[in-house]
Amino acid sequence: MKTKRNWRSKLLLAASLFLATSTSGARAQELTDDQLGAVKNRLAEGATHSWEIGTRTEALIEDDTSSYSVLSNNGLPPSQQAPSSLDEVISIAREVVQNRTKADVKGLQPLMDANGGAAGDPPSIGVAVLLANWTGAGAQDGQDYAGAASSQLEYLLEKVPKSSDGAISHRTEQLQLWSDFVYMVPPFLAYYGVLTQNQSLVQQAYDQCRLYRQYLVDDDAGGMWKHIVMGDNTDSGHWSTGNGWAAAGMLRVLGTIQHSQYSSNMKEQAKNLTNWVSEIHTGIYPHLRTNSLFGNYADDSSSFDDASSTAILASTVYRLAVLAGIHTHLPAAEQCRKALSAPSSNSTSSASSSSTATAPASSSTSAGALEHFTADMWLTPVVNPNQFGIEGEKSPEAQAFVVEMYAAWRDWTAVGSPGANAAGRVHGAGAMSLWVCVGVVLTMLFGM
Numbered sequence: 001m002k003t004k005r006n007w008r009s010k011l012l013l014a015a016s017l018f019l020a021t022s023t024s025g026a027r028a029q030e031l032t033d034d035q036l037g038a039v040k041n042r043l044a045e046g047a048t049h050s051w052e053i054g055t056r057t058e059a060l061i062e063d064d065t066s067s068y069s070v071l072s073n074n075g076l077p078p079s080q081q082a083p084s085s086l087d088e089v090i091s092i093a094r095e096v097v098q099n100r101t102k103a104d105v106k107g108l109q110p111l112m113d114a115n116g117g118a119a120g121d122p123p124s125i126g127v128a129v130l131l132a133n134w135t136g137a138g139a140q141d142g143q144d145y146a147g148a149a150s151s152q153l154e155y156l157l158e159k160v161p162k163s164s165d166g167a168i169s170h171r172t173e174q175l176q177l178w179s180d181f182v183y184m185v186p187p188f189l190a191y192y193g194v195l196t197q198n199q200s201l202v203q204q205a206y207d208q209c210r211l212y213r214q215y216l217v218d219d220d221a222g223g224m225w226k227h228i229v230m231g232d233n234t235d236s237g238h239w240s241t242g243n244g245w246a247a248a249g250m251l252r253v254l255g256t257i258q259h260s261q262y263s264s265n266m267k268e269q270a271k272n273l274t275n276w277v278s279e280i281h282t283g284i285y286p287h288l289r290t291n292s293l294f295g296n297y298a299d300d301s302s303s304f305d306d307a308s309s310t311a312i313l314a315s316t317v318y319r320l321a322v323l324a325g326i327h328t329h330l331p332a333a334e335q336c337r338k339a340l341s342a343p344s345s346n347s348t349s350s351a352s353s354s355s356t357a358t359a360p361a362s363s364s365t366s367a368g369a370l371e372h373f374t375a376d377m378w379l380t381p382v383v384n385p386n387q388f389g390i391e392g393e394k395s396p397e398a399q400a401f402v403v404e405m406y407a408a409w410r411d412w413t414a415v416g417s418p419g420a421n422a423a424g425r426v427h428g429a430g431a432m433s434l435w436v437c438v439g440v441v442l443t444m445l446f447g448m
């Protein structure tokens with residue numbers, strides 16, 4: 001009797017485990033290296049605006065040369081001998097600085113778009129320009145990287161409007177605070193401060209995060225941030241990409257502080273940044289939809305599904321786990337990453353990576369096989385990168401977010417995937433494996 005019972009429960013356990021594995025085998029897709037390569041190629045083709053170029057350089061550093069990423073566990077400043085994996089980033093910085101020199105604008109000026117617009121966007125290229133200087137690229141190509149970085153810095157600090165308490169405007173023409181700014185500017189200020197031994201600039205990076213949060217956080221929305229306050233163009237909605245920009249920017253400042261010479265005397269700043277990233281996660285993840293995507297405005301059920309913000313937010317969950325040991329939202333991030341990497345629901349369930357199924361004739365990347373990518377690997381559906389209220393077709397920033405999500409996931413798995421099973425909100429596809437786990441536990445407890 002007793003033996004029989006054990007037998008049955010062991011059998012059931014084995015069956016449940018088999019089911020769990022095969023379920024995740026069918027659903028828990030990862031992008032292949034070829035597919036990620038195609039994502040990066042589309043990013044390279046599509047990135048033309050300053051923030052897209054800057055975000056591309058950040059994504060490439062994280063993915064190709066993690067030893068230079070402020071988000072990975074490396075002491076700062078980095079080596080002055082650039083590995084060849086950094087070449088693409090340096091060459092982007094070179095093109096930007098060459099064009100700036102050609103434009104021959106006098107006086108302090110941003111790295112791009114000297115004729116106005118977003119004050120906050122061009123500094124996103126600043127880290128790449130600082131790295132070009134730091135690794136001695138100027139000695140070979142004659143470009144003045146330090147001069148370009150310094151002009152950009154002083155332009156921001158001296159020429160751009162500020163609030164009375166010191167928040168630097170995202171726009172040149174009038175004071176406007178956009179959540180986007182937090183990704184573009186504070187990481188540049190912090191990196192500048194670390195490379196030039198200027199702690200007050202690192203503090204300035206932190207203060208910009210602190211001030212932006214003070215103006216944009218919405219306690220009535222559980223800690224999500226509004227998109228734009230002050231000026232003629234306000235948007236008090238909880239734009240999901242904006243929440244992602246803010247969390248990802250604060251994480252960069254956090255990583256820069258933690259890995260720098262100032263880590264021990266800026267512990268309180270690091271702690272606050274950690275809390276503010278968590279606060280965004282706590283506010284926004286309850287709004288994840290059952291299909292594991294965020295709406296373009298997270299708490300507006302009428303807004304369209306947006307894979308772009310879903311990707312950048314997932315990247316910030318993996319990063320927060322590695323930098324600060326916070327695991328609360330990992331199951332949700334895993335669910336999002338898997339959903340974004342899932343095979344097309346049209347293709348028959350057995351048609352996995354290799355196959356022919358319904359593949360249109362175009363590209364080499366098992367075309368048409370993925371639910372959230374076009375045949376040539378543009379992420380979809382995505383918000384229009386130039387008009388935040390409407391759906392778009394091709395989004396360079398979304399391509400960068402996919403690269404950042406995978407780089408972050410890889411760094412997280414490299415340290416043993418801590419918190420993969422943390423208790424968290426589980427929806428949709430993830431619920432399936434949850435029920436399988438419940439089944440296993442019940443089987444173990446009660447046999448049958």
Ligand SMILES: *[C@@H]1O[C@H](CO)[C@@H](O)[C@H](O)[C@H]1NC(C)=O
Nearest residue numbers: 048053092095096098099112
């Ligand atoms: C640099 O200028 C060239 C020629 O105007 C232009 O095609 C290219 O897109 C510019 N590159 C950047 C990074 O702005």
Ligand SMILES: *[C@@H]1O[C@H](CO)[C@@H](O)[C@H](O)[C@H]1NC(C)=O
Nearest residue numbers: 130133134146149150195196
């Ligand atoms: C440029 O790099 C040199 C080291 O080669 C460093 O001393 C200097 O502070 C850097 N300048 C900036 C603006 O980062």
Ligand SMILES: *[C@@H]1O[C@H](CO)[C@@H](O)[C@H](O)[C@H]1NC(C)=O
Nearest residue numbers: 153154157197198199200201
């Ligand atoms: C730090 O940077 C700021 C802004 O460029 C500058 O005004 C200040 O003199 C610098 N401090 C040091 C110690 O170099």
Ligand SMILES: *[C@@H]1O[C@H](CO)[C@@H](O)[C@H](O)[C@H]1NC(C)=O
Nearest residue numbers: 206210268269270271272273
């Ligand atoms: C950290 O946040 C707390 C709570 O908001 C605040 O009182 C404190 O001044 C902050 N610390 C720093 C260094 O800004």
Ligand SMILES: *[C@@H]1O[C@H](CO)[C@@H](O)[C@H](O)[C@H]1NC(C)=O
Nearest residue numbers: 344345346347358368369370
């Ligand atoms: C999936 O089916 C829909 C509706 O029939 C169609 O519009 C779409 O193009 C299909 N997608 C793929 C990848 O085959």
